Amino acid sequence: MGSTSFPAGWGAEFVAEDVVRFRLWATGQQTVTLRVSGEDLAMNPIGEGWFEREVTGVCAGDEYSFVLADGMTVPDPASRAQKEDVNGPSRVVDHRSYRWQHSDWKGRPWEESVVYEMHIGTFTPEGTFRAAIEKLPYLAELGVTMLEVLPVSQFGGNRGWGYDGVLLYAPHAAYGTPDDFKAFIDAAHGHGLSVVLDIVLNHFGPEGNYLPLLAPDFFHKERHTPWGAGIAYDVDAARRYIADAPLYWLKEYHLDGLRFDAIDQIEDTSDKHVLIEIAERIRAEIVDRPAHLTTEDSRNVIFLHPRNEDGSAPLFTGEWNDDFHNAVHVFATGETQAYYQDFAHQPEKMVARTLAEGFAYQGETSVQSGEARGVKSTGQPPTAFVDFIQNHDQVGNRAQGERLISLAGAERTRVLLAALLLSPHIPLLFMGEEYGETNPFLFFTDFHGDLAKAVREGRAKEFEGHGDFEGESVPDPNDVQTFTRSKLNWHTPESDQGAEWLAFTRHLLTQRARHIVPLLTTAGGNSGRIVATAPGFVAVSWRFPRGTLSMAFNIGPASQPLPALPGETLFASSDVGDALPQNAIIVRLAQGDAA
Structure with a gap:
């Protein structure tokens, strides 16, 4: 896995030892001047709005900008690194120079995934890639297998969630340099941890986006997203910028996968949807390790997540299951405002359906929108769904950024955490959740x-x-x-209560790795069924070629009769007889052929 030479596209790339080719698409400009290391050089128009200039004697770290005819100076839209902020000069990056310490890393299979979602700026007091490296042994020992990093593409200012990126090829300078990000990924691989990056291909942020000035054709004149002008994915140069970015991050940074944000806002009228093109290219070009590709999509669709006969994913690997979170949230808190109203009626049945079948809405009419949402999802394997009981969005989009433990209480939250980590879906933890963090994420x-x-x-x-x-x-x-206020409090896991939470999470993840992951290697669709529901109570089971997994949990006010659950007890939060007490969970496993 040595450094790769990325295909010619946007931006500055070394084409020889000290020769860099600078390329820019600027249909809105008649002339463009390259300013590199204080020298101004006219760029050569090469047709269809492209400008290019090869320069000898350029070194990694050299600063450059583009000067427009009116004298305005702008950064490279495909900058690989910024000197400081999003409006200042870009820096030349030589990806050949980093010496990977774990170049033999071959990744981890998808069914082993326990995802840990982290925001670099608030994960540590320092808020940098280098500081995050110090926490990797802790995460590996916990039982996490995959780190999902919130977007790091350069955005306006120093602080932000990352979803308003404007320079989609440049790691955010406040977090560190490209080599710092590589060092973080490299170190994670050394601890047996995969790293996936959240990327945003549906819009650009409000500060530092000079593309409307450089190339108005980059954006669709009539189409808009909730965050601004829609991207013209059917325009070749814009499509290249968007479609090359995922490959760039995977190849140059040795990432193990990507999470594609809000793909329902990526509207493309091309013969082949840009997302399918991206997935097909990744599958064709990343062949030395698994590439785990997940999507966030409010439509509840499955056409991007098919499975081959051997169970492999030819396009995207899994989808964030917001239905699971929303149903669990109403189930645990009773909140029914906004989109939670879709889950207000008998939420326990919604929770059971998401666990057994994937989506809660499989074509039913949404109460909130009045429109049908979703398609049948029973044929999907449970590993096609990434579940969570909290994440950056669902916590941070509250007025006060409260975490679930502050809303539902510790006892209920522990039960739901156990259900999350011991179900056959792919679980995702939001940073700090493993030790009961109570600091908000705003x-x-x-x-x-x-x-x-x-x-x-x-x-x-x-x-x-x-x-x-x-x-x-x-x-x-x-x-x-x-x-x-949104930074993790690393004193909490050292407290008695935090240490207890941490031990609880670690035990659950040990049980998952030992008993549940082996079931998932042959897990197919139509495996789940709802056993029973009652107010505050859910019981479900899944039949796999290697055994039957059953789960029942109760967060209601009274004990509930326990239905027959076959097999040996894998985990129980309390003594369970014929009834399941309040705030308790039991999980059982029957080994053997369940066909």
Whole structure:
């Protein structure tokens, strides 16, 4: 897995030892000047809006910008690194120079995945790639197998979630250099941890996006997303920028996969959808290790997640299962505002259906939208669904950023954590969840002037008239304290209560690796069934070629009769007889052929 030479496209690339080719698509400009290391060089128009210039004597780290005819200076939209912020000069990066310490890493199979979602800026006090390396032994010992890093593409300001990136090829400078990010991934591989990156291909952020000025054709004139102008995926140069980015991150940074954000907002009228093209290219070009590709999609679709006869995924590997989270949230908290109203009626049945079949909505009409949502998902293997009881979105999009433990209480949350980690779906933990973190995760940005005012007022307005949040003072996203309050408290896992939570999570993950993962290597579709439900109570089972897994849990006010669950007890949170007490869970496994 040595350094690769990426195909010619956007940006600055070494084509010889000290020769760099600079390429830019700028249909909105008649002339473009390259300013590199203080020298101005006219770029050569090569047709169809492309400008190019090869320069000898360029070194890694050299600064460069593009100067427009009116004198305005802008960074490279395909910058591989920024000197500092998103508006300043770009830096030349030589990917050949990093010496990988674990170049023999071959990845981990998907069924072993226990995902740990982390935001680099709040994961450690320092908020850098290098600081995060120090926590890798802790995560490996815990039983996590995959780190999912929130977007790191350069965005406006120093602080943010990362979903407003504008330079999609450049690691955020406040987190560190490209080599720092490589060192983080390299070290993770050394500890047996896969690393996947969350990427955003559906829009650009509000600060530092010069593409409308450089190339207006990059955006569709009529199509819009909730965050701005829609990208013209059917325009060749725009499509190349978008489709090359995932391969770039996978190849140059040796990542083990990608999570594609809000793909329902990627509207493409081309003969082949850009997402299918991306997945096919990744499968064809990444052959030395598994490439785990997951999607976030509110439509509840399965056409992007087919399986070959051998169980392998020819396109995308799995999908974030928001239905599971939403059903569990209503089940545990009773909140029914906004999109939670879709799960307000008998939430225990919704929870049971998501565990047994995948989606809660498989074509039924959404209460919130009044429209049908989803398709039948029973034929999908359980490993096609990435489940979570909390994540950055669901916590951070609350007015006060409360975690589930603060809303549902510790006892209920422990039961739901056990259900998450011992189900045959792929589990995802949000950073700090493993030790019962109570610090909030708030929505934070680092904008200034009119943009800061607009974001602050927009955030406050979002919760106006919102029953559960009406009258609350919404934290100012641009206040640095909003950011610092969102950092993990690493003293908590050292406390008695935190250590107890940590031991609980570790035990669950040990049981998962020992008993559940072996079932998943041959797990197919149509495996789950609902055994029983009652208010606060769920019982489900899954039949696999290697055995039957059953689970029952109760967070209701009274004990519930325990239905017949075959096999030996794999885990029980308390003594269980003929009834399951309040805030308890039992999981059983019957070994052998269940066909």
